[in-house]
Amino acid sequence: MQSGPVNLERSARLPVVFFGHGSPMNALGGNRYTDAWRDFGARYRPRAVLMISAHWYAAGTRVTASARPRTNHDFVSFKGPVSSFQYPAPGDVALARRVQNLLAPIPVALDERWGYDHGAWNVLANAYPKADVPVVELSLDRTQPPQFHYDLAARLAPLRDEGVLIVGSGNVIHNIEIVRTDWPAEPAGWETRFNDDLRARLERGDHAGMIAYDRLGPDAQLAIPTPDHYLPFLSVLGLQRSDERPDIFIDGDDRGGLGMLSVAMR
């Protein structure tokens, strides 16, 4: 990866990136994942971020539209500094309306109540630690199937040429039961097999296969027991142009059950 910031012209196309966000504790930095996120942020300086986070999983498509979104602490299991962590980045109401227009006629609600959830701030606190880049969040619509999220994201492509960094934040492998428990029944190697398979599909551009993840067999069933953390990855796939390659800039496992793969399309 290059070092140092890149001064972008307003017309320069930004990559689209998926961060495997892991635990909220990552907001505090200090590991190889957060170092990679920090390097990414140092390389790209967008005028705004459009964040598609696993943790805004709503009944409908919504976009944050407040000037000063609050910092949500949407978890109960983590104490200490992260439980009061603040990420005071401004919102961008104009960008929210731009998203609304790009997605029309799909109804998109402007939401003044939702703030930054931990899927957003634990990544952005590393990539943009000064919290000086405006952020808008776009919800995942839990009533819609995977293909919807892929197609919806594709309609946001013009933003990449308008200085907006579109970020998906989730985990391609997210099995909290395995993280929480000693699990004697765990089949050996399922996580590595699934991750390797996903990487191969990324490399050959098998978007259809990755969208139909529920037909990828038992390893996928364990990797993606619920869709929320995987769908932001599909959003990023939907924004990949035919002339772009997937750059997997960090990979690995966090606590046996969280796949930390991060990939940029550029």
Next chain:
Amino acid sequence: MTLLEAVEGRLAELERCFDDALDVALPNPVALIFSDLPLGYQGKRDLVFAMDLLNEGENECALIAGFVRDRLHDEPGADVAYLKREAWYYLRTSIDPTWQFDDGEPSLVAALGYLAIMLRERPPAGERAALLRRLRSDAGTLTARL
């Protein structure tokens, strides 16, 4: 019986379970008449979850089942396979980790029946996997459609 009728029937039963569970759990006498609150199915479910009468996976399943009803109400014959599968995903992760290996067909009928029993009886953790399997088996031909 249409899909919508089947879902509505099961959700009505589950809503009665919400009422019963809240009647027991709320302070007695309460300072308000619970049945007068304009909560509806999802509002009652929120309250039941907030009072820790359903766990997270059970609550998600009940939430999504309400979406299924709404979707079918808006568009009879709508494809709700995705929602059904998602509701099942959440429910199976709420039982025990080995359920994640289950490759049987999701059944919303069985899931809603299971939730009603959980609210009424909350059987021991070790019995729940067998209970859901039995309910799925009992759902029989409805399972294929729901």
